[in-house]
Amino acid sequence: MTKKILFINPLHTEVFDEEFRAQFERYKSPDTVVDIVSFASGEGPIHLEYNCYEAMVIPELIRTVKKAEEDGYDAAIIGCFYDPALRACREVTEKMVVTAPAEAALHIATTLGESFSILVGRKKWIPEMKENVHKYGFGDKLASFKSLDLGVHDFQKDHEETKRRIRKAANEAIEKDGADVIVLGCTAEFGFFESLQQELGVPVIDASLSPFKYAEFLVEVKQKLSWTHSKKVGYQSPPVHEVKDFKLFETTKI
Amino acid sequence: MTKKILFINPLHTEVFDEEFRAQFERYKSPDTVVDIVSFASGEGPIHLEYNCYEAMVIPELIRTVKKAEEDGYDAAIIGCFYDPALRACREVTEKMVVTAPAEAALHIATTLGESFSILVGRKKWIPEMKENVHKYGFGDKLASFKSLDLGVHDFQKDHEETKRRIRKAANEAIEKDGADVIVLGCTAEFGFFESLQQELGVPVIDASLSPFKYAEFLVEVKQKLSWTHSKKVGYQSPPVHEVKDFKLFETTKI
Amino acid sequence: MTKKILFINPLHTEVFDEEFRAQFERYKSPDTVVDIVSFASGEGPIHLEYNCYEAMVIPELIRTVKKAEEDGYDAAIIGCFYDPALRACREVTEKMVVTAPAEAALHIATTLGESFSILVGRKKWIPEMKENVHKYGFGDKLASFKSLDLGVHDFQKDHEETKRRIRKAANEAIEKDGADVIVLGCTAEFGFFESLQQELGVPVIDASLSPFKYAEFLVEVKQKLSWTHSKKVGYQSPPVHEVKDFKLFETTKI
Amino acid sequence: MTKKILFINPLHTEVFDEEFRAQFERYKSPDTVVDIVSFASGEGPIHLEYNCYEAMVIPELIRTVKKAEEDGYDAAIIGCFYDPALRACREVTEKMVVTAPAEAALHIATTLGESFSILVGRKKWIPEMKENVHKYGFGDKLASFKSLDLGVHDFQKDHEETKRRIRKAANEAIEKDGADVIVLGCTAEFGFFESLQQELGVPVIDASLSPFKYAEFLVEVKQKLSWTHSKKVGYQSPPVHEVKDFKLFETTKI
Amino acid sequence: MTKKILFINPLHTEVFDEEFRAQFERYKSPDTVVDIVSFASGEGPIHLEYNCYEAMVIPELIRTVKKAEEDGYDAAIIGCFYDPALRACREVTEKMVVTAPAEAALHIATTLGESFSILVGRKKWIPEMKENVHKYGFGDKLASFKSLDLGVHDFQKDHEETKRRIRKAANEAIEKDGADVIVLGCTAEFGFFESLQQELGVPVIDASLSPFKYAEFLVEVKQKLSWTHSKKVGYQSPPVHEVKDFKLFETTKI
Amino acid sequence: MTKKILFINPLHTEVFDEEFRAQFERYKSPDTVVDIVSFASGEGPIHLEYNCYEAMVIPELIRTVKKAEEDGYDAAIIGCFYDPALRACREVTEKMVVTAPAEAALHIATTLGESFSILVGRKKWIPEMKENVHKYGFGDKLASFKSLDLGVHDFQKDHEETKRRIRKAANEAIEKDGADVIVLGCTAEFGFFESLQQELGVPVIDASLSPFKYAEFLVEVKQKLSWTHSKKVGYQSPPVHEVKDFKLFETTKI
Structure with missing residues (x-):
């Protein structure tokens, strides 16, 4: 059908x-x-x-x-x-x-792992997204938010740099905050999840x-x-x- | 100034x-x-x-x-x-x-009493308002929502009827749910708070x-x-x- | 595939x-x-x-x-x-x-509606299931548990009686507890969801x-x-x- | 009046x-x-x-x-x-x-910003104050407590030193903990809020x-x-x- | 020793x-x-x-x-x-x-059962006691508060009447609120726990x-x-x- | 008896x-x-x-x-x-x-202090234990989990090394996370609590x-x-x- x-x-x-x-x-x-x-x-x-x-x-x-x-x-x-x-x-x-995106990514993330971190572009985004995390019920499963210090239109500018930042933030989220799933907190962070999840050894949830x-x-x-x-x-x-x-x-x- | x-x-x-x-x-x-x-x-x-x-x-x-x-x-x-x-x-x-309104009314209500009930027009309104109550931090102080079964443009149609419904809902909120403050959950519920709070013996917070x-x-x-x-x-x-x-x-x- | x-x-x-x-x-x-x-x-x-x-x-x-x-x-x-x-x-x-079942049903229920009630067979089941609801993060979206007073092997004995009990409990959950999704809390409650959701006008989530x-x-x-x-x-x-x-x-x- | x-x-x-x-x-x-x-x-x-x-x-x-x-x-x-x-x-x-003070400062802080940090004199004060933060409903909006390692009668002894400590703690609270409002957690921390909030660029709420x-x-x-x-x-x-x-x-x- | x-x-x-x-x-x-x-x-x-x-x-x-x-x-x-x-x-x-009393009774009650109700003398007592229940961490295990409409010095006046009220409130707590442990919320409610717990079939925790x-x-x-x-x-x-x-x-x- | x-x-x-x-x-x-x-x-x-x-x-x-x-x-x-x-x-x-063990240790820890840290063997253990901490009601009193990077059968191999790791983790828990009680999160961490609590100046709760x-x-x-x-x-x-x-x-x- x-x-x-x-x-x-x-x-x-x-x-x-x-x-x-x-x-x-x-x-x-x-x-x-x-x-x-x-x-x-x-x-x-x-x-x-x-x-x-x-x-x-x-x-x-x-x-x-x-x-x-x-x-x-x-x-x-x-x-x-x-x-x-x-x-x-x-x-x-x-x-x-x-x-x-947040609804879908978080339902999937909480089914696949024990706690997740969301990698956002800027700190500015965090309060509204955190409200949504709590609204959907996943406050206790949130390991951390991490900011990549990149705007929506920066993610695709220099792929290697974006990847480097995601990798660094994700590793910190895993090692220090105990996350076992990474959520990319912007639909424009596309194109990164697949290679990064292989590298990191944890699911990386793409926002689109x-x-x-x-x-x-x-x-x-x-x-x-x-x-x-x-x-x-x-x-x-x-x-x-x-x-x-x-x-x-x-x-x-x- | x-x-x-x-x-x-x-x-x-x-x-x-x-x-x-x-x-x-x-x-x-x-x-x-x-x-x-x-x-x-x-x-x-x-x-x-x-x-x-x-x-x-x-x-x-x-x-x-x-x-x-x-x-x-x-x-x-x-x-x-x-x-x-x-x-x-x-x-x-x-x-x-x-x-x-909700921000202001709830900050006031939680300063004046121990727990509050919100009297809304219709059940339809409750999920979004409940989200806000939780967002502002007052979930534990919410005694109940009560629906008056009136639309925004009904409150001012028949004052006695509206008053009767508010009174009934408020009394239930106080007696059964333990509320000690009543919040009117619509700006169009104006004109009722003063006489009702005198009658009920608890603060009735007007939404405008x-x-x-x-x-x-x-x-x-x-x-x-x-x-x-x-x-x-x-x-x-x-x-x-x-x-x-x-x-x-x-x-x-x- | x-x-x-x-x-x-x-x-x-x-x-x-x-x-x-x-x-x-x-x-x-x-x-x-x-x-x-x-x-x-x-x-x-x-x-x-x-x-x-x-x-x-x-x-x-x-x-x-x-x-x-x-x-x-x-x-x-x-x-x-x-x-x-x-x-x-x-x-x-x-x-x-x-x-x-609970993981799946609750993720679906919380995507489809604002709050859900779980219809269980017996009160005995509630504490463990309630723990799971909270563990999955859906405590704030739980409208109520309702017991049908039926054991696992009773649900299929008298279909009309089971249906009658589900209908009654679901209506209460919707009218009094504010649920807009019903979850059947046992895999053996099969065969009921489809006709009941049509009748009730809300999704009824089957446990298998x-x-x-x-x-x-x-x-x-x-x-x-x-x-x-x-x-x-x-x-x-x-x-x-x-x-x-x-x-x-x-x-x-x- | x-x-x-x-x-x-x-x-x-x-x-x-x-x-x-x-x-x-x-x-x-x-x-x-x-x-x-x-x-x-x-x-x-x-x-x-x-x-x-x-x-x-x-x-x-x-x-x-x-x-x-x-x-x-x-x-x-x-x-x-x-x-x-x-x-x-x-x-x-x-x-x-x-x-x-705590009631007033926290209602104001949560109206002005998304999350606040409280700068206390000593770690000893934190458990009781944290209980109050939760009691008032603001647990989810608490970014952190920071201790200045000063007693009540120390704040006014050496203004520059106190200011230096508040500034350091506040900057950490903003940069690392995500606070966007600073609350001074003692009535004797007076005389600092105005110059510091200008410097820090966030509201600094005075406790008296x-x-x-x-x-x-x-x-x-x-x-x-x-x-x-x-x-x-x-x-x-x-x-x-x-x-x-x-x-x-x-x-x-x- | x-x-x-x-x-x-x-x-x-x-x-x-x-x-x-x-x-x-x-x-x-x-x-x-x-x-x-x-x-x-x-x-x-x-x-x-x-x-x-x-x-x-x-x-x-x-x-x-x-x-x-x-x-x-x-x-x-x-x-x-x-x-x-x-x-x-x-x-x-x-x-x-x-x-x-509350600390001890609640630690015991939550070890013995899944959820408890507290039978207090008057509604007036509930807000402060509820704060304590939450402070100790047992908010999710609280089935209900029930008021007996008796003052501290009334409990011992007419034993049969007090017993009757406790019995009624406890039965409601068990049947309607799902409590499986009853906590007597006043030290002056002494002398009742033993016979009542035998009657009710659930532990009744005495406050002294x-x-x-x-x-x-x-x-x-x-x-x-x-x-x-x-x-x-x-x-x-x-x-x-x-x-x-x-x-x-x-x-x-x- | x-x-x-x-x-x-x-x-x-x-x-x-x-x-x-x-x-x-x-x-x-x-x-x-x-x-x-x-x-x-x-x-x-x-x-x-x-x-x-x-x-x-x-x-x-x-x-x-x-x-x-x-x-x-x-x-x-x-x-x-x-x-x-x-x-x-x-x-x-x-x-x-x-x-x-967890039930008992946590009821004791929360009676003796304001917040506790649990020292586990491996990070792997944390999600399940954290679920239990929340289930028992003590989520708000949990200062942190700390991993010693030791398996169940490693704790007793080199006592000095185990002690050194517990001491280091406990000090961090106290200084950085604000814990005032330490809980040893494995029954095989026996033999350490007494000397360590004397050294650390806080209760160290043994898991057996x-x-x-x-x-x-x-x-x-x-x-x-x-x-x-x-x-x-x-x-x-x-x-x-x-x-x-x-x-x-x-x-x-x-």
Whole structure:
């Protein structure tokens, strides 16, 4: 049964899109069809390191998720490790699965090991991500956060330097903090997990591949067992008439 | 020293504005100047019961906060008990204080009593609010959530009925759940706290007055002692050039 | 790529095996091959309601897991909601994935909803299961445990009666405790999830199908991304020579 | 509306009183009237580094609080960062607000930043203060405790040396522990916060000014909105006749 | 080896002393010598239901503990379920063991069962006791608090009525809250545990006998293994010269 | 009243038995009779560093506990710091007390000090032991785990070297992590506690003596007050007929 998945890179740049596509094609299940979408170049943030950037792209993100469901996707992935607007995206969809990097990476990490460290770009990111770690229930399994002192658009600039920093931070996390799983805390840290996990001898969880594979899994259980987001309480959808009255999914102005 | 405070009612309706204004005028400190702003009628949600409504008004909210600082306000209040975009609003301001209902009400409630109950409109609201209670650190002091089964625009329809429901829920919270402070979990539950707290014999914390008075306090400590939001880690501001490049505060399109 | 999965029903009875097989065949992915194994009839416990029964079957369980890896299985499932010997089973295998019902069901439940209730057979089971809920990190998302007052071998005796009890407990969990996902806390509560979730309007997570699908997922990420149990700290394997010296996997005597 | 506030320095020495007075006069609101009281010199502890010293001054502290209410004060501040007898002091007063340094400093710190470090005089103080941090709900926001290796009466001896130690500890707290707010964990660490926060670029919360300003705030909400300590459960007052029978507020003997 | 134990009933009444003595004589080890002391009748509170009563007797309590060590006691028990001044009492003693009812009862209860309920006299007591339950680490094992609506001096008035209320509350705690151990939350609830535990089929932990037996145990490990309160951090003693200068143990005035 | 205690060294070696016996004889109460039992040499693991070794000896452990009760013992001690099968062992006994090293050591450590560090042999042990620390409720009192990089059978090889490592780790735990009690995290770390605690000035809790003395205490309260493991919920015994049908305590095959 085909699984149609949309990876939303919620940035106003398509600079990473091709590499995401290449990765997903390489690691996908045979019955998965995957598309990538990013937002209009030049119209907004090209990274979401600040919570206010994240906040600003949320309406476009939600509209994209909404449209994805109308276009027949089975799952949408919110491609930012802050997991922006996850609850909102689950509200606006009726049947489509929605997931996000931190949720997926942490569920996987805590199944594979005893405690994990998250390697972020900058210290600035830590408070919001730590809140999410606690929110998902994994505070007791968090060994540490480590900052690589790199911005979102620095990770791919000098691969050897990025690798060197990940390796150093990961080794410290393992040796000093007791981590046995490493989580890469940004979708733009792609291309590193495979060689590094071989070197380090522990799983290194990639931030875009983990929600991608988790999305395949969630679609699978939805298709086979009808297990999907509960609409009873927190993910309840707004009334159709209100959505219309409020022009919720119209782009003009808001 | 004058304290210029802006209460942002992040709804696309001005229906509550006059009553907020009247309240604030009545309870303000002599040196406080308060303004109310709401969003363009007919252009978006008139309540934020759903997380997706909340998400959709965030850009306008952030722009309003940003402009408030430019206009010389000392504090802005985000007038919704979900405390939307609080971190983002603190990022985009340099010196202005920003606070919000749940933050303020819970800090006050936990100083005044041993454990509190939050009276919400609908069960739907509880998961997101519960997350906030835990995020602020008050999970162990939460006696219970109680739903009044009323929407945001129902609270003011039939005052006696609303009062009856608050009274019933509050009494249960006190008698069965051990609460000794009641928190009204929606800014639109205004006009009830005073008579009810007299009746019930416990503090009843109003959701718009609590952030209003807390804002006065935060401005006071900023003006006198320069204690204001730390810009070192989580509330660090984005670089000016990026904000410009990203057209962050421009309304068109987004 | 074929995924060879072994479901270990760690009971000394094959009474449930055929129904497990039928279920798995019905809900499996096309590339999954699944086998069921249970333990020698008449040689030990036919249910694990008591921790001492559970303890007694652990050596046979571990030997079975060990042999499964030798036999080329990609994953083994420990078919009891107490998740017995999960850490031990991950130690004795080199590459095979091992999972179990509570782990799988709770990771799924917390991705699909805001808070879950677990419907157990008897109150006796609650303390050990509650420990596991906390161990996995989901204590804050646990709405309640509900006892159906049925033993492991009672669930399938009178389907209507079992259904009636599940329905009643689930409704209470949803209405009074705020759950939006129901977890069936015993692998023998099979055959109920599908009709009940339709009726109740919330996901009902089956205790044997959830680890089965989770196992497929874990094998998938192992096969595609080499993400598998970390052998660095807690799941480190014992030295081969010791295993031999200690006759660890020999059945005689122990 | 006048706010009459009494700062109780619960030490048997008046050595700090003038400087407290000078500080409060400098930072107070126009409508605040503040008095300082300390205990009879030569009759008891001149610092409360030990819990047994703290315990010994509690009766005099409670009597002072009780008398403050009779004398028409609107608020009393218990001037020790252990927040001694806070619950007892709230019991013995009917309408007067009572607050204390740790309570006030931590509520402010957690509103201004993401995580805080407390700079104490000696390691000995940490266990009791850590208990309070957890009791108030801020355990997850505590970055670290740092000891300056100075006693209560050392802070004011050599200002440059004290400053040097605070600066060093604060920098470590910020750089290594991720703190973005610094809390000075002793009322006698006065006179340092202002220059240090300018230097460090993060708020530095003073242990006597924070409860002083918080007291002004609590009086403000009491005067304007009748929000004051709940007398329903934990802060319920003892019966008048018992208080009399038990000679509770008589000084002789006890 | 003789174990000399002093039970301090920190009340200004000797009304319970004989019954405590009788109890301890009945349940003590052969090598235990036990004495009871209470405070001067007519000079202070005869119960400690209020935190301010508790606070007021603390100096006399500390002096009594100090003197007990001088008089050669091996252990002192602070006979109130609020465990008043436990840290202070451990500071002022060099070698003597000090324990208290909640500490002892909860360590025993959590060793004997999976979760406990505490039966208190009045709701007023709950907040402070709940703080202690969390402080000792047993928050997750607390099934519930139940109030008997009886004051300290009511428990012994009508034995049948008290028993009836304990029975009712305990049954609810067991049936509805899942408790498998009952803790009597007041030293004056003596004389009930034995018959009730036989009736109820679960351990019922008495609030004076539990610290008494725990004290015997702590003396035993001190005498045999030199395991006693650590004086390194939190229980460090104050300097002798200060204690003298501060007139810490002198009764006059304070 | 005689207390008959069995220390079960759940290893297939008697190499430590004589030293355990010597120790217990030295530190026991006069009315205690103590026996040591270990498992058949050459038939299984001689240490339990791996969870799978632990798992493999559990059936023999349970049978030994069961037989101990039949043989009239008042208490059995499970001699491994992982506290294997504690719940199971409490289920299979009717009246006998069962305890184990981590449970006993941690209850004692948290009564004697403010926070403890556990000195383990290898990092591998930490995840399982940390789970137990949290399960018992002492997560907030855990200062740190420290690894000595020694296996179970290394501790007694070179006493001076072992001592040197314990001393170094303990000093770090005290100075850097704030511990004021040291817990030796393996029963085979015997013979060190007494000289080290004198040197270090903090209690050093031995892993076999702590459950031994705790067992004496538990037997004492059982004999005198009938306080023993609650059989109501988690420690409920299995039905006699099932135990027989399941051949639970028969050695052959399982």
